[in-house]
Amino acid sequence: MMKKYVLLALAAFSLTPFAASAGSGNDDKARPKYNVLFIAVDDLNNDLGTYGNTFVKSPNIDRLAKRGIRFDRAYTQFPLCSPSRSSLLTGQRPDVTKIYELQTHFRKNLPDIVTLPQLFKNNNYYSARVGKIYHYGVPGQIGTDGLDDPDSWNYRVNPKGRDKTEEPLIKNLTPDRGLGSALAWRATEGTDEEQTDGMIASEAIKIMTEKKNEPFFLAVGFFRPHTPYVAPQKYFDMYPVDQVPLPKEIPNDLDDVPEAALFTKPPHWGLDEAKRREALRAYYATITFIDAQVGKLIDAVDKLKLADNTIIVLWSDHGYNVGQHGQWMKQSLFENSARVPLIISVPGGTKGKASGRTVELVDIYPTLAELCGLDPKQNLQGKSLTPLLKNPSAVWNKPAYTQVRRGQIFGRSVRTERFRYTEWDGGKAGAELYDHQKDPGEFTNLAKDKNFVITVNELAVLLKKGYPEAAEQTGK
Numbered sequence: 001m002m003k004k005y006v007l008l009a010l011a012a013f014s015l016t017p018f019a020a021s022a023g024s025g026n027d028d029k030a031r032p033k034y035n036v037l038f039i040a041v042d043d044l045n046n047d048l049g050t051y052g053n054t055f056v057k058s059p060n061i062d063r064l065a066k067r068g069i070r071f072d073r074a075y076t077q078f079p080l081c082s083p084s085r086s087s088l089l090t091g092q093r094p095d096v097t098k099i100y101e102l103q104t105h106f107r108k109n110l111p112d113i114v115t116l117p118q119l120f121k122n123n124n125y126y127s128a129r130v131g132k133i134y135h136y137g138v139p140g141q142i143g144t145d146g147l148d149d150p151d152s153w154n155y156r157v158n159p160k161g162r163d164k165t166e167e168p169l170i171k172n173l174t175p176d177r178g179l180g181s182a183l184a185w186r187a188t189e190g191t192d193e194e195q196t197d198g199m200i201a202s203e204a205i206k207i208m209t210e211k212k213n214e215p216f217f218l219a220v221g222f223f224r225p226h227t228p229y230v231a232p233q234k235y236f237d238m239y240p241v242d243q244v245p246l247p248k249e250i251p252n253d254l255d256d257v258p259e260a261a262l263f264t265k266p267p268h269w270g271l272d273e274a275k276r277r278e279a280l281r282a283y284y285a286t287i288t289f290i291d292a293q294v295g296k297l298i299d300a301v302d303k304l305k306l307a308d309n310t311i312i313v314l315w316s317d318h319g320y321n322v323g324q325h326g327q328w329m330k331q332s333l334f335e336n337s338a339r340v341p342l343i344i345s346v347p348g349g350t351k352g353k354a355s356g357r358t359v360e361l362v363d364i365y366p367t368l369a370e371l372c373g374l375d376p377k378q379n380l381q382g383k384s385l386t387p388l389l390k391n392p393s394a395v396w397n398k399p400a401y402t403q404v405r406r407g408q409i410f411g412r413s414v415r416t417e418r419f420r421y422t423e424w425d426g427g428k429a430g431a432e433l434y435d436h437q438k439d440p441g442e443f444t445n446l447a448k449d450k451n452f453v454i455t456v457n458e459l460a461v462l463l464k465k466g467y468p469e470a471a472e473q474t475g476k
Contacts (some may be wrong), residue, residue, distance in 0.1 A: 002103045002137075006151070006236065013323070019214045019308070019316070026337070031166045033125070033215040033253060033309070033310045033372065033396065034215075034309055034310065034311045034346075034347065034371060034372050035216050035218070035306060035309055035310040035311065036120065036125075036216070036217045036218065036310070036311050036368060037208075037218050037297065037301065037307040037310055037311070037312045037313070038217065038218065038219040038220065038313050038416075039219070039221075039222075039294060039297065039312065039314040039315070040085075040131075040132065040133055040135075040219065040220070040221040040222065040315060040316070040317065041222050041224075041225070041290055041294075041314065041315070041316050041341075042081070042132055042138065042160075042221070042222060042223050042224065042225070042226040042317060043224075043226040043227070043316065043317070043318070043320050043329070043330065044225055044316035044320070044340075044341055045084040045316070045319040045320035045321075045336060045340075045341070046319065046336075046339055046340070046341050047284065047287065047322070047337070048061055048062065048287070048291075048341060049061075049062045049166070049262055049454070050062040050065040050070055050343075050411040051070070051072070051341065054466050055243075055244075055245055055284070055363075056284050056287055057217045057238055057288045057291070058235060058288065058291040059285060059295070059296030059345070060289065060292065060294045060298060060410075061291050061294055061314065061341070062289045063295075063298065064294065064314060064343055064345060065297060065313065065343050065352070065354075066351065066352045067147055067298075067312070067345040067351055067352070067390055068312065068343055068344050068346060068350075068352075068389075069343070069344050069345075069349075069350055069353055069354070069388065069389050070342075070343050070353070070354045070355070071342040071343070071344075071354075071355050071357075071359050071385075071388075072354050072355065072356050073339070073355075073357060073358045073372050073400070073415070073417065074315075074322050074339065074340050074341070074342035074359045074360070074361070074400075075338050075339055075357055075358065075359070075360050075361070075400035075401075075402050076316075076317060076319065076338055076339075076340050076360075076402055077093055077094055077342060077360060077361060077362055077401065077402060077403065078094045078099075078100070078108070078318075078402065078403055079099075079134075079318035079319065079330040079331055079332065079333070079337045079338055079402060079404055080101075080102070080318065080330055080331055080404070081102065081317050081318075082099055082101065082102045082103075082104075082133045082134075082135035082147060083097070083099045083100055083101070084317040084318050084361065084440050085133065085134055085135055085317050085340075086106040086135070087099070087361065087362055088114055088315075088317075088361040088362060088365065088472075089117070089133070089134065089149075089152075089365070090106060090110060090113050090116075090117070090365075091116065091243065091362060091365035091366065091376065091380035091381060091382055092110070092380075092381050093112070093362060093381050093401070093469075094403060095403075095467060095469035096110075096381065096419055096469060097110060099108060100405045101405075102135060102137065102147075103206045105147050105149075105168075106149075107149065112161075112247045113150060113378070114376065114377070115151070115152045116152075116328075116364070116365045116368065116369075117133075117152040117217050117219055118127070118149075118151055118152045118154060119218035119365075119369060119374055119376055120372070120374070121153065121154060123295065123372075123374050124215070125155050125215045125216055125217045126154055126155070126211050126214055126215065126217070127146070127152060127154050127155075127216070127217045128153060128154060128155040128157075128207050128211075128216065128217070128218050128219070128221075129153050129155070129157070129219045129221070130156075130157045130159070130200050130203045130204045130207065130218075130220050130221065131157075131158075131159065131196075131197070131200040131220060131221035131222060131223065132146065132221035132223055132369065133148075133152075133221040134146060134147050134148045134149055134152075135147040135220045136223075137180055138180050138223055138226045138227075139163070139164060139167060139179055139223075139228060140179075140180060141178060142158075142160055142163075142164045142196055142223060143158050143159070143160030143164060143196075144158060144458045145158060153368070155207070155229065156244070157200075157203045157207075159196050159199035159200050159203060160196055161194055161196035161197075161198065161199050162188065162190060162195060162228040163186075163188065163195050163196050163228075164196060165361030166186065166188060166229055166230075167179065169186055169188075170184050170185065170186045170228045170230065171184060171185055172184040172188060172228075172269060173185075173275050173278065173279055174269050174271070177269070178315075179227065179228050180226075180227065181227070181329065182227060182228065183227065183269070183271065183275075183279040183328065184227055184228040184229065185227075185229040185230065185278070185279065185285075186228065186229075186230045187231065187232070187233040187235075187236040187282075187285070188230060188231065188232055188233065188309060189232070189233065190232060191232065192232060192289065192292060192293065194248070195230070195231070196223055197222045197223055197224055197289070197290060197293050198293060200220060200221070200222060200223075200293070201220070201293040201296045201297060204218060204220040204297060204300075205296065205297065205300040206363070208300055208304055208306065209299070209300070209304060210302045212305075212306060220256055220297060222290050222293060222294075224286040224287075224289060224290050225283050225286035225287050225289075225290060225320075227283075227285045227329075227397070228295040229279075229282035229283050229285065229299070230284050230286065231264070231282075231286045231288075231289035232289065235285040235286070235288045235289045236281065236282070236448065238284045238288060239281045239284050239285055239288075240284065241277050241278055242277070244277040244280050244281045244284070246273065246276060246277060246280065246323055247260025247322060247324045249323070249324075249325075249326070250443055252444060253325055253326070254267070254325065254326065256444070256445040257325070257430075257432065257445060258409060258424050258429055258430025259429075259430070260406045260409065260424040260425070260429045260430060261332065261333065261334070261411065261422070261430070262325075262326075262327065262332070262430065263321075263327055263328075263329070263330075263331040263332045263423065264321070264326055264328045264329070265275060266326075267326025267327070268323060268326050268328065269328065272403060274321055279322075279328075280322050280323070283320075283322060288375070298312070307347065308347050308348075309342065309347055310347065311341075311344070311345065311346050311347070311368065311371060311372075312327065312343075312344070312345040313343070313344050313345075313364065313368070314341065314342070314343045315340060315341065315342050315343075315361060315364065316340045316341050316342075317340070318330045318337060318338070318340060319335075319336050319337045319339045319340055320336065320337065321334065321336045321337050322336070324336045324441070324442075325442070331404055332404065333402055333404055333413040333420075333422050333432075334442055335420065335434075335436070335440075335442055338402040338413065338415070338420075340361065342359065342361070342364075344367070344385065344389060346371060346389055349389055349390070350389060350390060350392065353392045354392060355392035355393070356390045356392075356393075356417060357388055357393075357394075357396040357398075357417070358396075358398065358399050358400040358415055358416060358417055359385055359388070359396075359398075359400065360382060360400045360401065361382075362380075362381055362382035362384050363382035363384065363385050364382070364385075365380055365382055365385060366380045366382050366383060366384040367382075367385040367389075369384075369385060370384045370386050371389075375394075383398055399414050399415055399416045399462060399466070400414070400415040401413065401414055401415075401463075401466040401467070402415070402464070403467070406424070407423035409424060409429055410424075410425065410427075411423070411424045412463060412467055413432075413463075414459060414462050414463045414466055415447055416459070417436075418436055418437050419433060419434065419436065419437065419455065419459060420432070420433070420434045420436065420442070420461075421433050421447075421455075421456065421459035421460070421463060423460070423463060427460075430447075431447040431456070432445050432447055433445060433447040433449075433452060433455065433456055433459070434446065435452075438466070
């Protein structure tokens with residue numbers, strides 16, 4: 001069953017034209033250059049209308065999905081900001097970048113790597129960044145360059161709005177945790193444009209307006225819904241707190257879960273249901289706030305008549321637990337933390353379709369390189385998604401890999417279209433197997449079930465195929 005995954009787990013990146021209009025030779029004049037609008041949304045999970053959530057209001061991201069392909073099984077390589085972003089933007093997995101935390105810059109380990117935006121810059125695109133693309137500490141580093149990479153850009157903007165200046169007014173439901181990792185919120189006065197993310201949208205539109213007649217790679221990085229969850233009051237008003245639905249929980253859910261799998265200890269950090277609803281309401285309010293800013297960008301693309309030559313990509317650096325298994329935020333290998341929203345809209349391409357294939361954030365670099373006819377001139381560890389952009393149901397046998405670090409050990413997970421299999425410390429600290437066909441909530445760990453011995457063995461082999469660097473380090 002898993003042989004097809006094993007054979008193609010390390011499928012190489014190939015450069016083939018996306019469409020006839022993209023050209024196939026080396027004549028740049030014959031190939032119309034796509035612009036790229038590259039939208040990153042920090043800590044956004046799949047609680048969106050287009051992904052089936054009927055409670056959260058996300059009309060603009062929903063309409064972007066109608067303009068392109070929505071990937072229903074897209075996964076981060078590491079559910080933490082800097083490791084994920086370093087992987088995506090270099091086209092290398094975390095075991096190559098060696099970025100497992102929030103302090104180290106990837107160029108310390110890969111000084112000569114050509115990043116995704118740098119590739120466009122090197123090929124005569126105007127490469128610009130507004131907001132958070134590489135890692136920033138949030139909220140501490142808002143308004144600074146954070147761990148930015150100067151070689152990637154021609155131009156950078158670091159807005160700072162009233163959400164930053166009003167930090168002392170934020171309510172922290174978990175006061176023993178710093179604001180960047182707390183369940184904390186504020187429903188603020190004023191307009192969208194006074195918030196950092198509103199300013200980011202305005203600055204991005206200004207750049208598109210100024211550069212509409214030349215090829216650009218414009219990276220727009222929104223800070224919310226990363227905690228603290230701050231947005232104007234009107235977005236909170238859309239979500240009456242007593243109506244906020246909490247995720248399903250079952251008694252003794254964690255009895256079959258390895259201790260290493262848990263990030264939030266004790267479950268929910270001890271918050272009662274009322275406070276959890278309060279936190280989740282705020283998270284959803286900031287999603288809808290960011291959705292409005294995404295809508296401004298889409299409207300600008302249309303108003304500036306850029307829709308016919310601008311690829312739009314929307315992605316999040318990882319998912320986000322909002323109480324599943326008692327867990328909050330990221331840094332876990334449960335589905336809600338590993339899975340991300342990913343939408344790609346290509347001019348003249350397939351529209352309004354969804355792909356159920358397992359894809360990864362590391363696939364974005366080779367995809368955009370291929371679509372724009374650019375040669376990365378280096379090995380990329382992802383695989384171009386262009387076959388799925390043409391036909392979302394195309395044959396696709398590549399699984400998705402996600403890892404996380406717990407102190408001195410790693411958890412590593414492989415996701416196929418049916419199963420998630422995870423090993424902690426190579427299995428020495430436990431293993432997990434979930435059958436998403438029957439158990440999408442991941443409530444029943446089948447790793448020790450005798451009926452799934454063959455499946456576990458096959459997936460264990462597949463897991464090792466995805467982490468050759470780790471195997472070399474351990475001698476396995």
